[in-house]
Amino acid sequence: xxxxxxxxxxxxxxxxxxxxxxxxxxxxxxxxxxxxxxxxxxxxxxxxxxxxxxxxxxxxxxxxxxxxxxxxxxxxxxxxxxxxxxxxxxxxxxxxxxxxxxxxxxxxxxxxxxxxxxxxxxxxxxxxxxxxxxxxxxxxxxxxxxxxxxxxxxxxxxxxxxxxxxxxxxxxxxxxxxxxxxxxxxxxxxxxxxxxxxxxxxxxxxxxxxxxxxxxxxxxxxxxxxxxxxxxxxxxxxxxxxxxxxxxxxxxxxxxxxxxxxxxxxxxxxxxxxxxxxxxxxxxxxxxxxxxxxxxxxxxxxxxxxxxxxxxxxxxxxxxxxxxxxxxxxxxxxxxxxxxxxxxxxxxxxxxxxxxxxxxxxxxxxxxxxx
Amino acid sequence: xxxxxxxxxxxxxxxxxxxxxxxxxxxxxxxxxxxxxxxxxxxxxxxxxxxxxxxxxxxxxxxxxxxxxxxxxxxxxxxxxxxxxxxxxxxxxxxxxxxxxxxxxxxxxxxxxxxxxxxxxxxxxxxxxxxxxxxxxxxxxxxxxxxxxxxxxxxxxxxxxxxxxxxxxxxxxxxxxxxxxxxxxxxxxxxxxxxxxxxxxxxxxxxxxxxxxxxxxxxxxxxxxxxxxxxxxxxxxxxxxxxxxxxxxxxxxxxxxxxxxxxxxxxxxxxxxxxxxxxx
Numbered sequence: 001x002x003x004x005x006x007x008x009x010x011x012x013x014x015x016x017x018x019x020x021x022x023x024x025x026x027x028x029x030x031x032x033x034x035x036x037x038x039x040x041x042x043x044x045x046x047x048x049x050x051x052x053x054x055x056x057x058x059x060x061x062x063x064x065x066x067x068x069x070x071x072x073x074x075x076x077x078x079x080x081x082x083x084x085x086x087x088x089x090x091x092x093x094x095x096x097x098x099x100x101x102x103x104x105x106x107x108x109x110x111x112x113x114x115x116x117x118x119x120x121x122x123x124x125x126x127x128x129x130x131x132x133x134x135x136x137x138x139x140x141x142x143x144x145x146x147x148x149x150x151x152x153x154x155x156x157x158x159x160x161x162x163x164x165x166x167x168x169x170x171x172x173x174x175x176x177x178x179x180x181x182x183x184x185x186x187x188x189x190x191x192x193x194x195x196x197x198x199x200x201x202x203x204x205x206x207x208x209x210x211x212x213x214x215x216x217x218x219x220x221x222x223x224x225x226x227x228x229x230x231x232x233x234x235x236x237x238x239x240x241x242x243x244x245x246x247x248x249x250x251x252x253x254x255x256x257x258x259x260x261x262x263x264x265x266x267x268x269x270x271x272x273x274x275x276x277x278x279x280x281x282x283x284x285x286x287x288x289x290x291x292x293x294x295x296x297x298x299x300x301x302x303x304x305x306x307x308x309x310x311x312x313x314x315x316x317x318x319x320x321x322x323x324x325x326x327x328x329x330x331x332x333x334x335x336x337x338x339x340x341x342x343x344x345x346x347x348x349x350x351x352x353x354x355x356x357x358x359x360x361x362x363x364x365x366x367x368x369x370x371x
Numbered sequence: 372x373x374x375x376x377x378x379x380x381x382x383x384x385x386x387x388x389x390x391x392x393x394x395x396x397x398x399x400x401x402x403x404x405x406x407x408x409x410x411x412x413x414x415x416x417x418x419x420x421x422x423x424x425x426x427x428x429x430x431x432x433x434x435x436x437x438x439x440x441x442x443x444x445x446x447x448x449x450x451x452x453x454x455x456x457x458x459x460x461x462x463x464x465x466x467x468x469x470x471x472x473x474x475x476x477x478x479x480x481x482x483x484x485x486x487x488x489x490x491x492x493x494x495x496x497x498x499x500x501x502x503x504x505x506x507x508x509x510x511x512x513x514x515x516x517x518x519x520x521x522x523x524x525x526x527x528x529x530x531x532x533x534x535x536x537x538x539x540x541x542x543x544x545x546x547x548x549x550x551x552x553x554x555x556x557x558x559x560x561x562x563x564x565x566x567x568x569x570x571x572x573x574x575x576x577x578x579x580x581x582x583x584x585x586x587x588x589x590x591x592x593x594x595x596x597x598x599x600x601x602x603x604x605x606x607x608x609x610x611x612x613x614x615x616x617x618x619x620x621x622x623x624x625x626x627x628x629x630x631x632x633x634x635x636x637x638x639x640x641x642x643x644x645x646x647x648x649x650x651x
């Protein structure tokens with residue numbers, strides 16, 4: 001029990017040089033980071049990047065080979081999962097099918113030896129807070145996917161943990177429900193104020209939900225920042241490629257003008273873009289142009305007047321997806337494929353495959369890296 | 372069409388289960404008043420109650436069978452747990468085959484194996500003497516404990532198999548979740564694992580109990596003349612005394628006993644027969 005009021009500046013989770021190896025494979029490679037109290041922190045990465053290993057080390061199911069994990073300011077070395085102020089929402093929720101909803105939510109309190117009446121009261125309150133009032137006597141299989149999700153969160157939050165860990169809890173849901181639960185999770189986190197650590201391979205989940213996101217790859221954090229920073233100012237090619245859709249052109253840096261570097265591919269496609277880090281002339285580089293950064297025009301003059309780089313291309317196919325509609329183009333000289341977002345004005349509603357169009361973009365809004 | 376498909380099973384049920392039981396039922400409910408003269412009577416059942424040896428043997432068989440079933444469950448649970456949850460890949464199949472291999476040998480031979488190990492001039496008493504634990508070889512056969520050892524050994528596989536399938540279907544993340552929420556080993560066993568495995572456990576117990584109660588060979592060989600197993604009484608009536616009426620009555624009493632105990636076991640464990648039988 002905390003007698004002294006915890007310092008607000010004290011991070012709820014702090015990792016110092018945490019590493020986990022399996023043989024010569026570095027699942028988690030010397031990670032250090034901290035998570036502010038009350039924030040929503042996501043770890044985003046492809047499968048096999050080590051995010052689950054990291055989460056299981058925080059929960060206490062695995063112990064790090066080196067480094068330390070502090071939760072609520074206390075070192076967690078040697079503390080088993082059932083003694084940590086941390087609870088986890090499992091990937092497939094792991095609700096206890098042999099118990100009622102009320103017993104599921106009350107399980108942790110029972111283990112702590114809380115009096116029966118007190119458990120009943122707190123379970124009732126918690127179910128009300130997750131919009132499932134009076135569901136105590138229901139069986140788990142009677143619940144819908146979204147309701148199960150809420151029970152799993154209620155079961156953890158009723159214990160008032162310092163940290164709530166979530167292991168891709170939306171992965172098993174269908175698309176519509178996933179979109180809905182995303183919003184619900186964010187609202188729940190705001191209402192409870194508990195620090196959430198969320199792992200996912202779905203960049204949209206991470207961007208929508210989080211205050212801060214760590215993009216993880218091969219056991220390391222490629223970049224840690226707000227969703228906006230990751231999206232608009234990726235620090236590594238991996239982040240640029242993984243977060244959001246992106247058109248990538250690989251080649252050599254042929255011209256450096258201030259912070260704008262022109263990357264020219266073997267096929268002769270020259271893309272000017274803002275350099276992230278140092279990119280030197282003649283060195284291998286890759287440029288990224290987001291679909292919504294580029295714009296379309298039927299006339300080249302629309303770009304040449306503003307002095308923007310522009311290209312002629314043929315429409316390969318139209319990718320209609322409501323507000324996310326895009327067009328797939330093939331640049332005329334290099335035959336490189338480009339995905340460009342269609343504006344919502346209906347201006348290009350009559351676009352046909354095979355048609356020749358122009359596209360261009362502001363080099364300041366494209367990025368390039370030495371590779 | 373359905374009748375045609377079911378015909379072999381129905382013939383089997385009718386010819387080998389139903390008809391003999393009807394015949395035995397009629398036999399058990401008559402008494403011989405003169406050579407080849409019979410009249411309906413409850414005399415066979417009255418003899419069972421009046422003769423203490425018979426119902427002592429009956430109760431003793433029931434208690435020892437329940438005990439053997441309980442011991443089998445206790446021993447089989449960690450084995451099934453190891454095979455279902457801990458062992459991986461080759462080790463898993465190897466352990467399973469190790470449980471299975473003894474059953475390639477007939478029960479008689481396996482029981483004789485125990486006799487070679489346990490008899491006074493056998494391996495184990497000899498070992499105890501050479502280790503200086505006992506001064507002279509001890510007779511380890513013909514005790515109740517010996518019968519239990521034999522019965523548990525014979526029954527093990529029939530408990531391990533339903534337990535493995537029950538435990539394998541338990542999602543590991545349920546155990547982790549319970550641990551994460553503050554549970555410890557004992558409470559997780561009691562609240563998560565046992566409720567999940569209960570149908571499999573009950574299925575294994577029913578099979579083992581029935582096999583044990585109806586076992587003739589193991590109690591006779593390992594318990595000797597004093598084994599006092601109820602199946603021996605039935606054998607004696609039918610074969611030695613040629614008193615089929617009495618033997619039939621004993622057979623029905625044993626059937627009633629196993630039915631009653633299985634029913635009681637299902638009631639006490641709160642399981643349904645249909646669900647349990649699907650697991651066995």
